[in-house]
Amino acid sequence: MSLGMESRLVPDPRGHGDALQVKGDWLLVEVSDGTHIGRGEASHSGNDALCLERIQALFERYVKGTKPSFESIRRMEQEEYSELSDFVTATAISGINQALYELVALEEGVPVWQLFTPGSARETVPVYVTINRALSDRSIDDYLAVVDGARRQGFTAIKCAPFEAVTMDGNQQVQSRYGCSVLQALADEFGDVSIRVDFHERFSPASFLQLLPELDSYGPYWYEEPCEIGSAYKDIIAHTATPIAAGEAYYTMREHEYLMATGWVNVVMPDVKHVGGLGCLIDICRSASRHLGVEVSLHNPSGAISTLASLHAAAVSPEVTSIEIPFSTQAAEVSYRDYLEGGYMRVPSEPGWGLTLDQTGS
Numbered sequence: 001m002s003l004g005m006e007s008r009l010v011p012d013p014r015g016h017g018d019a020l021q022v023k024g025d026w027l028l029v030e031v032s033d034g035t036h037i038g039r040g041e042a043s044h045s046g047n048d049a050l051c052l053e054r055i056q057a058l059f060e061r062y063v064k065g066t067k068p069s070f071e072s073i074r075r076m077e078q079e080e081y082s083e084l085s086d087f088v089t090a091t092a093i094s095g096i097n098q099a100l101y102e103l104v105a106l107e108e109g110v111p112v113w114q115l116f117t118p119g120s121a122r123e124t125v126p127v128y129v130t131i132n133r134a135l136s137d138r139s140i141d142d143y144l145a146v147v148d149g150a151r152r153q154g155f156t157a158i159k160c161a162p163f164e165a166v167t168m169d170g171n172q173q174v175q176s177r178y179g180c181s182v183l184q185a186l187a188d189e190f191g192d193v194s195i196r197v198d199f200h201e202r203f204s205p206a207s208f209l210q211l212l213p214e215l216d217s218y219g220p221y222w223y224e225e226p227c228e229i230g231s232a233y234k235d236i237i238a239h240t241a242t243p244i245a246a247g248e249a250y251y252t253m254r255e256h257e258y259l260m261a262t263g264w265v266n267v268v269m270p271d272v273k274h275v276g277g278l279g280c281l282i283d284i285c286r287s288a289s290r291h292l293g294v295e296v297s298l299h300n301p302s303g304a305i306s307t308l309a310s311l312h313a314a315a316v317s318p319e320v321t322s323i324e325i326p327f328s329t330q331a332a333e334v335s336y337r338d339y340l341e342g343g344y345m346r347v348p349s350e351p352g353w354g355l356t357l358d359q360t361g362s
Contacts, residue, residue: 003066004032005059007042007052007095010303026303027051029095031063031103038103039353041273041305042095045088054092068100070115077279090251090274097277098309106352113315113347116282121315124344128157128196129327130301138162140185147190150327154342157221159196159324160186166199172207180211183218196245198224205232212240222267233264243267248299251275256284260291267321271299272309281310285317300324304336308353311339315347 010026027048029040045051062080066072077097084090105112113121131146143160150158163179166172186195197220203211208226215223222243226236229246237244243266247259251274260268270284281298288296296319298310307325314320323345336355339346348354 003059003064003068004034005056005064005096005099006030006032007055009048009052027055027095028303028305029055029099031059031096031099033103033107036103036106036352038099038101038106039305040095040098040100040102040277041303041309042091043273043302043306045091045274047088051088051092051095054089055095058089058092059096063096063100068104070101070104073097073100073104073277074279077276082276084252084276087249087251087274090276094273094275094277094280097279098272098305101278102352109351111312111348111350111354112278112309112352113312116279117316121347122318124341124346125311125314125320126157126322126343127155127325127340127345128159128194128322128343129155130159130198130324131327132159132161132301134327138164140182143182144185144189146327147186147193151190151193154340155327156192156343157194157196157322158327159198159224161198161200163197163199163202166202168202168204172203173210176203176211180214180218183215183220187218194221195219196221196224199226201225201228203227205235209236209239212236216240216242224269229259229264231262231264234262237263237266245269245297249274253280253284253287257287260288260294266293267295267297269297269299269324271306272313273300273302273306278309278313281313282317285313285319288319295319295321297321298323301326304355305353307336308339308348308355311345311347312353 007029027042029042031038042051101112105115129150134146135142147158162182165178166175203226205227220242222245224245233244245267246265247268248271250256256268270281272281275281285296288294300306300310310323314323
């Protein structure tokens with residue numbers, strides 16, 4: 001048996017705004033047995049060209065001449081693919097891994113989550129929408145209009161990142177004024193919306209602590225990566241009741257375990273595109289049960305495949321409290337819209353990921 005593989009870049013329809021920490025299009029991977037096609041996503045590695053090269057090399061070396069099964073994919077995660085040497089390689093492995101899991105599920109005629117839990121799964125999983133790519137001019141009116149659009153679509157939780165003006169070599173208190181004005185406006189206008197704030201590690205620990213009382217007054221749901229991840233997070237946690245979230249760029253089980261064990265965060269944020277694939281993501285999620293007070297929210301500002309893969313992981317991982325999904329001002333543009341029910345996504349019962357994508361992958 002010889003499997004076929006194709007990989008391609010699809011332009012992200014929401015663009016690459018300057019405020020986004022990780023930019024890039026959607027890199028899709030398709031593995032075929034001649035009858036079925038399994039799909040994975042390897043977007044946002046930071047180097048799409050190199051990631052494409054790694055995908056081809058890894059497929060030729062480990063996958064092409066095999067007959068994949070659930071057991072063989074799990075073995076690859078522990079053996080051939082266990083050394084995630086760098087972020088790009090980990091992302092390449094993740095894309096292939098997702099595609100193999102869907103291929104096996106399609107061959108068996110079951111949803112992917114059922115490969116991990118033959119019985120039943122959660123029926124729905126809470127989601128929040130990240131609005132970064134839906135903004136146009138990033139004015140306060142723009143923020144208000146986009147959040148209003150999200151609320152009209154039934155979403156009750158959003159994430160924003162209005163502190164792009166903050167730099168490590170500037171006066172961070174002055175630079176943060178616009179971001180605070182955005183949060184104040186959102187708090188005044190949308191008291192019924194849960195607001196998560198992503199800082200993209202822009203602050204120094206001392207500057208963030210200085211700003212913390214004002215930030216707390218806006219009543220956010222969490223602070224995401226306020227400064228470089230490290231022991232300073234424990235000091236931040238000691239000065240606020242607002243949870244601290246981090247870990248979106250961590251790509252090994254060891255890193256996530258360490259982050260949970262240190263007590264630096266309240267919420268860990270693994271991403272199916274970077275952690276070595278679906279099985280590795282589920283292992284990370286389940287490991288959170290060993291760390292009191294740590295919850296898991298799946299990082300996913302990406303395409304339809306990673307969204308559905310995250311949903312299948314959450315379906316069998318009770319530790320997952322939410323999934324991030326990108327927001328579109330046009331609900332009809334979202335190909336997985338049939339699974340959306342306001343602030344929740346329905347867990348698919350159809351084979352594979354449960355989604356037939358059009359040729360754009362959207």
